[in-house]
Amino acid sequence: MTINQKLLEIKNLTIHYITDEGTVHAVENMSIEIGKGETLGLVGETGAGKTTTALGIMQLVPNPPGKIIGGEIIYEGENLLGKSPAELRKIRGNNISMIFQDPMTSLNPVMTVGEQVAEVIKLHQKVSAAVAMIKAQDMLETVGIPEERHKEYPHQFSGGMRQRVVIAIALACNPNLLIADEPTTALDVTIQAQVLNLMKSLKEEFQTSMIMITHDLGIVAEICDKVAIMYAGNVVEYTDKVALFTNPKHPYTIGLFNSIPNIEDDVEKLKPIQGLMPDPTNLPSGCPFHPRCPKAINVCSKKLPKPIEIAKDHFVSCILYSDR
Amino acid sequence: MADVKIVKKKRSQWMEVWRRLKQNKAAMIGLFIIGVLVFTAIFADFIAPEGYDDQDLYRRFIPPGSKHILGTDHLGRDILSRIIYGSRISLQVGFIAVGIAAVIGGTLGAVAGYYGKRLDNMIMRLMDILLAIPSILLAISIVAALGANLVNVMIAVGIASIPSYARIVRASVLTIKDQEFIEAARAIGADDFRIIIKHIIPNAMAPIIVQATLGVASAILSAAGLSFIGLGIQPPNPEWGAMLSAGRYYIRDHWHIATFPGLAIMITIFGLNLFGDGLRDALDPRLKN
Amino acid sequence: MKKKLIEVKNLKKYFETKKGLLHAVDDVNFYIKAGETLGLVGESGCGKSTTGRVILRLLEPTNGEILFEGQNILRYNKQQMREMRKKMQIVFQDPFASLNPRMSISQIISEPLEINKVYTTKVEMDKRVKELMDTVGLAERLVNTYPHELDGGRRQRVGIARALALNPDFIVQDEPVSALDVSIQAQILNLMDQLQKELSLTYLFISHDLSVIKHVSDRIAVMYLGKIVELSDYKTMFKDPLHPYTQALLSAIPAPQIGVQKERIILEGDVPSPINPPEGCRFYGRCRHRQYICKQQTPELKDMGKERYVACHFVGNLK
Numbered sequence: 001m002t003i004n005q006k007l008l009e010i011k012n013l014t015i016h017y018i019t020d021e022g023t024v025h026a027v028e029n030m031s032i033e034i035g036k037g038e039t040l041g042l043v044g045e046t047g048a049g050k051t052t053t054a055l056g057i058m059q060l061v062p063n064p065p066g067k068i069i070g071g072e073i074i075y076e077g078e079n080l081l082g083k084s085p086a087e088l089r090k091i092r093g094n095n096i097s098m099i100f101q102d103p104m105t106s107l108n109p110v111m112t113v114g115e116q117v118a119e120v121i122k123l124h125q126k127v128s129a130a131v132a133m134i135k136a137q138d139m140l141e142t143v144g145i146p147e148e149r150h151k152e153y154p155h156q157f158s159g160g161m162r163q164r165v166v167i168a169i170a171l172a173c174n175p176n177l178l179i180a181d182e183p184t185t186a187l188d189v190t191i192q193a194q195v196l197n198l199m200k201s202l203k204e205e206f207q208t209s210m211i212m213i214t215h216d217l218g219i220v221a222e223i224c225d226k227v228a229i230m231y232a233g234n235v236v237e238y239t240d241k242v243a244l245f246t247n248p249k250h251p252y253t254i255g256l257f258n259s260i261p262n263i264e265d266d267v268e269k270l271k272p273i274q275g276l277m278p279d280p281t282n283l284p285s286g287c288p289f290h291p292r293c294p295k296a297i298n299v300c301s302k303k304l305p306k307p308i309e310i311a312k313d314h315f316v317s318c319i320l321y322s323d324r
Numbered sequence: 325m326a327d328v329k330i331v332k333k334k335r336s337q338w339m340e341v342w343r344r345l346k347q348n349k350a351a352m353i354g355l356f357i358i359g360v361l362v363f364t365a366i367f368a369d370f371i372a373p374e375g376y377d378d379q380d381l382y383r384r385f386i387p388p389g390s391k392h393i394l395g396t397d398h399l400g401r402d403i404l405s406r407i408i409y410g411s412r413i414s415l416q417v418g419f420i421a422v423g424i425a426a427v428i429g430g431t432l433g434a435v436a437g438y439y440g441k442r443l444d445n446m447i448m449r450l451m452d453i454l455l456a457i458p459s460i461l462l463a464i465s466i467v468a469a470l471g472a473n474l475v476n477v478m479i480a481v482g483i484a485s486i487p488s489y490a491r492i493v494r495a496s497v498l499t500i501k502d503q504e505f506i507e508a509a510r511a512i513g514a515d516d517f518r519i520i521i522k523h524i525i526p527n528a529m530a531p532i533i534v535q536a537t538l539g540v541a542s543a544i545l546s547a548a549g550l551s552f553i554g555l556g557i558q559p560p561n562p563e564w565g566a567m568l569s570a571g572r573y574y575i576r577d578h579w580h581i582a583t584f585p586g587l588a589i590m591i592t593i594f595g596l597n598l599f600g601d602g603l604r605d606a607l608d609p610r611l612k613n
Numbered sequence: 614m615k616k617k618l619i620e621v622k623n624l625k626k627y628f629e630t631k632k633g634l635l636h637a638v639d640d641v642n643f644y645i646k647a648g649e650t651l652g653l654v655g656e657s658g659c660g661k662s663t664t665g666r667v668i669l670r671l672l673e674p675t676n677g678e679i680l681f682e683g684q685n686i687l688r689y690n691k692q693q694m695r696e697m698r699k700k701m702q703i704v705f706q707d708p709f710a711s712l713n714p715r716m717s718i719s720q721i722i723s724e725p726l727e728i729n730k731v732y733t734t735k736v737e738m739d740k741r742v743k744e745l746m747d748t749v750g751l752a753e754r755l756v757n758t759y760p761h762e763l764d765g766g767r768r769q770r771v772g773i774a775r776a777l778a779l780n781p782d783f784i785v786q787d788e789p790v791s792a793l794d795v796s797i798q799a800q801i802l803n804l805m806d807q808l809q810k811e812l813s814l815t816y817l818f819i820s821h822d823l824s825v826i827k828h829v830s831d832r833i834a835v836m837y838l839g840k841i842v843e844l845s846d847y848k849t850m851f852k853d854p855l856h857p858y859t860q861a862l863l864s865a866i867p868a869p870q871i872g873v874q875k876e877r878i879i880l881e882g883d884v885p886s887p888i889n890p891p892e893g894c895r896f897y898g899r900c901r902h903r904q905y906i907c908k909q910q911t912p913e914l915k916d917m918g919k920e921r922y923v924a925c926h927f928v929g930n931l932k
Contacts, residue, residue: 045794046765158883188656188821190880193865197879215795218867245871259799261828263851263868269806270828272799276764504711507671512725512775513698522724526715 006074007209008057008177009033013071015049015056018064022281026052028233030071031307034177039203039210041224041241043217043256047277048230050213054179057211058098059088075177094124097170101182103162107154113140113165114150120172136172143168143198160191167199174206181213196222217260221245226313229253232278232288238307239314249316251293287319295320344606351602357595365411374402376409376562385578395580397571403581406562407588413563414592417478417547418540424482425543426536429489434520434528436490437497448494451487459484463546467555477556481546485539492535496528530607537600541593548589564589617680618783618815619668620644624677626660626667633889637663638674639839642914645783650809650816652830652847654823654862656884660839661819665785668817669701670694681783699729702776706788708768712760718771719756722746725778745774750804766797773804777812786818790825802829823866827851832920835859838887838895841914845921855923857900894926902927 010032017024027049034040042050055061057073059080073080075096080088100106108116117136121127127135137150143164154162163183170178180199184192200223203210212224220227220241227244229237229252237250248254255273275292278284284291290300299319307315308322345351364371380400388395394403436447454462466480500506501524509519548565550556557563559570564585571582626638638660645651653661666672668679670686678685686697705711712721722742725731732738743753749770760768769789776784786805790798802825808814820826826833827847834844835858843856854860861878880899893908894900900907906926914924 045796160883188884189823189865190656190861191883192867193877193879196867197877216867217869221869221871222867242871245869256795257869259795260869261799261802261824263824263827263866264870266848267828270799270803272803273796274800276766276797277794504705504707505713507666508703508705508711508772508775509713509724510671511669511698511703512779513695513728514724518728522716523713527713 005036007034007036007038007076009072009074010053010057011072011074013053013056013073014069015052015061015066016069017052017066019281024065024280025233025283026066026280027056030235032228032235032238034209034211036176036209037203037207038226039212039224041220041227042211042213042230043215043220043227044230045215045277047232047280049233050230051181053230054098054181054211054213057179058092058096059083060092090124093120093175094173095175096177096179097173097175099163099166099170099178099180099183101185103159103166103186104154106166107162109154112151112153113145113157113168116165117150117168117172120169124173136168139168139172140165142202143171158191160187160194163187163195164198167195167202171202171206171208175208177209177211178203179211179213182215183212184219185214185216199223217256229256232280232283234288234304234317235307235315236289236317237315239311243311243314247314249310249314249321250318251295251320252289255292255294287317341603341606345602348602348605350598351606354595354598354600354602357591358599361411361415361592361595364408365415368408368412372402372405372408374405376401376406377560378402378405385574385581387578388580394584395578397567397581398574398578403567403584406567407564407584410562410564410567410585410588411592413474413557413561414544414547414589417474417481417557418544418596420478421481421485421543421547422536422539424479425485425539426489426532428482429486430493430525430532432486433490433493433495434497434524437494438501438516438520438524444494447490451490454484455487460546460549463550464553464555467550472550472555472558474557474561477547477550480550481543484546485543488539489532489535492531493528496531497524500524500527534600534604534607537596537603541596541600544589544596545593615646615648617644618647618682619817620678620680620683621664621668622678622680624664624667624679625675626663626672627675630888635888636839636890637887638667639890641677641836641839641841643834643841643844645815645817647782647815648809648813649831650818650829652826652833653817653819653836654821654826654833655836656821656862658838658884658887659836660887661821661836662787664836665703665787665817665819669698669703669785671703695729699779700781701783701785702779702781703785703787704769704772704776704789707792708765708772709760709792711772712768714760717757717759718746718751718763721760721771722774722778725775729779731779741778745778748777748808749774764797765793766800769793769801770804773801773808777808780812781814783815783817786816786820788820789818791820791822798825805829823863835862838884838890840895840924841922842896842924843922844914845917845919845923849919849921855917855921855928856896856925857902858896861899894924 010030013027013030015027017026030053032040042053044050052061056068061068068081114133114136117139118132121132121135122129137147140150141147145161145164154165157165184195187195196219212219214220224241226240228235229250231252237244237253248257258271259273261267261270273292278288284301286301286303287305290296293300305317305319305322307317310316310321378401383396383400384398386392386396392402392404394407396402432447436444462484463480466483467476470476506519506523509523547556548568551563551565552569554569557566559566567585568582571585575582621641621643624638624641628635628637641664643651653664655661663672667674674687679687681697689697719742722745723738726738726741732741746753746756751767751770751774790801793801809816818826818829830847832844832846833850834841835856837858843854843859850859851863854863861880864876864878882899885898893910894912897903897907912924912926914922915928916922
């Protein structure tokens, strides 16, 4: 995993939301890294802290109530957390860009799609409006939107086509890192297949690194190189894709796999994870998963387990694998 | 912020609204003013130093002082006492007029929104006609036709503000009736009446309450306006607008007769508006956390 | 063969829109046998939810017949329909929108009992509410809480309890787990399976999620643009899909496994508009096997034997 050059390294990142109800530990002590051209899947359920991580990298965590408590986000050797707002604006959209879940709301309804792509180009490259427009049309063509449609407005496009426009905007400045937050969740299966296919080929064409936020392990199998599984703000398992699918270790990861109805084999009964997601303002002591964990022992409620490297580049945050 | 969701908080929604309202200082000042007003209106008999109609021509035009805190008027009546008793009339007019408007307007709006189509068209066009007439003119003509007394003023002011309630309720019914829980109610066999009463009205309450709070203020103002031009509550009843009107002849020499009723109107309206605005912010889910 | 509980014949539901007639459900035929689960799968806008609602007469169909135990319920008057409603219920997709936010959990669950005057005393009714809460796995202490205090999974359990209150025979499950997280989704799916066995319920399970559909269904119907294109038992459907749309749909699912690299059929374009659809096969524009006849003639849903039905001119001659 470390053969490639590192593009982004997150070290001990902690983000909290401070509300009247209490402090939400959205991201706790997170450490991950992404190499050039690599795709990392960030997997977890509602409230796991996936989106907050993405917003943290983009420095877009709403403040208040959100606050980056500590850690480092090192992008190409520089810590983003020390940058000024002006410097960050130059990076956002140009070097790092983001695709949001809902293509309906992330486009401006009163601008044509061509203008919206051209806007990003004008913002980050010193080109004339006419040149930006030509580049925008090229980009739209690349994502499969015919040239003659660039003068149309978002409402004239279907959901799948809108998400293509969003992808065109994100890729317009040829970013090094693309953060995609559930980019296909709002789409139908056959359209999802189209969009995933497109993203895969664009990724190869432009050598873009990607963080793919998803709750769908099927998408991970499809597109990712490595995976971080998150639960209640913590990365519980972090490894490459093959190891995750062939040899999952953390009880939560195993529970997730057992919860999905299997499309290939017949399973009479699912084996869901018992219980509910914990209240984010009042997380259980020790390992946050211990109240739902089938393998929990006494110690789990007392000590937050550290990531343990059980095989090369396979990290599991679970006491079961420590050499007590 | 799909990631942050607070679950399992044992609080009813109204408690939540109250909690947010308490944080709003202006709204709390408004609530305090309203509280004082309601208190004086209820206990006017005990608080007022004199009756509202105790004339004494030997003590006319006494300026504010230790004996008569706010002075006396042209008939020698204690102004403070009249203002205290006046709060009864103002609050009565305010609340009853709004009650009439909210009940009739609300029902019309709910029916129009729920059944839609032709009924909706008929009701809402009727409301448009009502809205096309300036509300004070409408109130004047109603009072002129029915005669000037307390009840007719309340009816007049109430009718004039029906359309605004109808519109608000219709708008919220339109959004609520497409929600799945309405369909769920239909699936278990609920009839239209039950759906409107049990499922739609309780969910449409929030905007009505805000409108009503602000509406009380404008109803009080309209009633005072009617009294000022002589079409409202008749003397010797201590209505603030009528007092203002009677005092305006003497304003050059005896400023206090017109000023204090005017101030009473102003403070009341101010308090109701502060509270109404605060309530609207507290009920608005977009401001939640 | 078990007896048919529900049978739908030539069912049509058109909506009038400004742009023309929207063919939401267009000449649909199927039956559901007592005690089985029929899965209805398709992409957004294919008419699967409308079908479910029309069967319950929450929407009035434009044309067709709906038979419940052989009786056409479309001929029923208001009074008969009210009796009928006790036998057929629905669980909705969105556990947030399908519960009245101003009603407590006990009020929501007891409402069907109250409307249909099942019990004469409050004590009996409260007892039944507690029993229902127990059946769906809701702790008794939640009886006076409000929907906003519960998480999605628990809310969905409230919705299920409400649907079970009148002891129905048939439940339309309209995307009941789509809004839930995977770990909670599995809990709810298991609950529904258990309830079906214990209370001998018949389900029409509507979903866009093929892996969920496969897990819950005995037979599956695939819908495309208001029409059923293929219907068969779930094993046959997944092993040997016959309609080109079904083939593409099944191949598009990203499987949570590695090493199983299947051949993916990527469909071109989008689902066309259901407003005033042209004559011919609805799938014509996106089909890789299309021929002249497909544009001219709407294919019938052909009986292939063994309860297998396919609507394609070239069924059996493709590959």
